[in-house]
Amino acid sequence: MQCGTRATSVKVGSASATKKVAGSRKAVVMCPGLYQGNHQRVSVSSRGGVLSSWASGGRREVGVRAVIQDGAKLDRPLRVAIIGGGPAGACAAEECAKNGCETYMIERKMDNCKPCGGAIPLCMIDEFDLPPEIIDRQVNRMKMISPSNREVDIGSTLKPNEYIGMTRREVLDDYLRQRAEKYGTNVINGLFMGMEQKEGEKGPWTLSINNYGEGATSKGDKAREKMELEVDVVVGADGATSRVAKIIDAGDYDYAIAYQERIRIDQERMKFYENLAEMYVGDDVSPDFYGWVFPKYDHVGVGTGTVINKPAIKQYQDAIRDRAGDKITGGKIIKIEAHPIPEHPRPKRIEGRVALVGDAAGYVTKCSGEGIYFAAKSGRMCGEAIAQRSNQGQRMIGERDLRVYLNKWDRKYWPTYKVLDILQKVFYRSNAAREAFVEMCQSEYVQRMTFDSYLYKTVVPGNPINDIKLLFGTIASILRANALRVTNGPSVTFGERKEA
Template sequence: MSMFDVVVIGGGPSGATAADDLARSGYSVALLDRDGRIKPCGGAVPPRMNADFHIPDSQLVAKVTTARMISPTGRKVDIAIENGFVGMVDRDRFDEFLRARAARAGASRVTGTFLRIERDTGTTSVIYRDKTSGEEARLATRLVIGAEVPGGDKIPYVIACHEIIEAPRPSEHYDPTRCDVIYDGAISPDFYGWVFPHGTSASVGMGSMIREVDLKKATAQLRAASGLTDCKTIRREGAPIPLKPMECWDNGREVLLAGDAAGVVALSSGEGIYYAMVGGRVAATACLASGRVRDLKLARQLFMRDHKTVFRVLASMQNAYYRSDERRERFVSLCHDIDVQRLTFEAYMNKKLVRARPLAHVKIGLKNLAHLTRIVPESYV
């Protein structure tokens, strides 16, 4: 049985990126992925992703130039995305593009379901159920990148549910260049709902950490409220989405977590594709560093160096505004502010907090405090 340098478990954006980077660096890599897996995802990606990971424009099924925030009372705030756009990808097509690219770089694609990791006389093996034979099989390896290893019992997560529907004609309810974000406790009591255009289709979904929430019912209510009830449903998907980076990403031996398995999904927004790909890249970098076990810790260090502050700010925003409809109403009201709009999408597109306008940060901080302390009367919200 041949020995791989690295076995990557999970062929989503994180695992496929890690496999691609490692294969291009001359490592022998096996990419293990389940057949037909599609993660529920709105599909929003920043322009920086295209540049950082050489993603062709053809992979974007839509370019959004306006974001509409909708409050519990139906207040709508449209935010123009200046000097850029929010790209949209369909995970069915996008993830396969990434896996195929990794294979062209030299990674060996293996289709099956991960079962466990075994260690015997100094050899580490990834055990999986082969898609074709249905039998257990093994991949001997020196290192393992787990981009789809269960970790939901260790970190908080949202259960997300979405439906891909045929896109309706443009109307007051639906604009193929606008993404709608719905902050309404009737849809999600602790997160949000979304309607994102995907070209000829659209993603309609929501998420919640509250297990009692009926996700299918809430999604149906969202479609009705958005005038999309009569649109044909193409497919439905549901899955947990982690909401906090894990404190440790490696086991001190030969296993390193990446992507969802490491919890790299941004709070407040639930954005995960770009961060997953960054997680895959830093995982590959750690494996390439020197071959020493202690260097696996580099992955988390590199990721948090660049993104820790943004994650902390987004966590604070979710904790402050997602707890009640009264707070959500104030949050949408705050989105009227032009400084909030500009800095929010500059940070989104560039993946870092913009510090070029310190006065704007001060103004936003004061307005945020005024809303949270109810200095701004509810009648003015």
């Protein structure tokens, strides 16, 4: 062994692996029984020694359990665990890893295909440096389709270089995870089971993980090996049903059920959707949301969602297929996806040395149901706060430090969430209101305001005169739609609406 190096053994059940450490450089250890495939692996950082003992049910040999006060200087890097490997988790991990923190990201399913429209704003592509191959389609035309099937084309105000990016989540998420790993994140393919602070609120968090190791069958089953991981800070990026949120008693929120079918249609029909997305509104496709047909690489995503009548979600899905009609006729369903989507931020998003980001925090907008950008942005902002407040991983941080991220987030995005919440309450409450909403979308002023706000993630200040005209026009549209509803009979609906 060369001068200045040392060997460290890491126990994993009955398996062991040896790594060489030179100075403060990081060595990647391929541990037998811990991984398989390209992304199922564990990287063990050498900075400050071995973080944990991964023995089945056992305690680690060399303890680091110690009560460390907030702000104290560390003799090893700050240890951060990110639970979840979606856009929120991957972006948080990237920021922590490239700024001196010893970072671990736990993701249970590396090929996850979330039921998601997959639309991302133009600003995200530049801001997160996404390569062209991540974008399946560049959508610069949209159709808003009312309950009476009145169509309004949207997109005339877009500049030639402006578009909405359409992605597949399994492609986007994998890219962001791999990039985080390149910056030094230790990726663990496993299921997060729980965590506890054995030394009190200023002590480390001990995470319990079912690691997916060797032994996968042809059906995709995976052998599980229990492991423990001790860290200083935990970031919960584990989705709407977050276990991290439950552990810190973050409170409940309303959630929608999103349901999507990936449908492969013939080339001629696919050409129709080359740069076009459709949004359908009406009680038939959703009592409180909208249905969509979004183009992907070689198929379309057709889906809907609801908060107030979850048991009827498949009926709403049948309705959106019927509304799309001949445009998707003869298509083959290649995948069906369903998942809960939060409706508003949780009552608590920070507790001690634990922070929530993305869906776990409830960062999905009402009215539009957008969450990808806000997930990635919240993860990055949280990671930046951890890195900055810990002085690049050199000192311990606490709740006050994590609240730097939260306060910055609320100042920047609270107006966006509030405006979209109001829009949903006004325009998604009846078919008459939805007809008025679609009619309102004909206005170039509305289109320009909407796209500018969406593409660049800012609440764009309006022109007072045009705003007054818009207000009176909207009231007139609602009155006309209500009159038509009385004349033509009740709104189209089915099933019994139930509260979430």
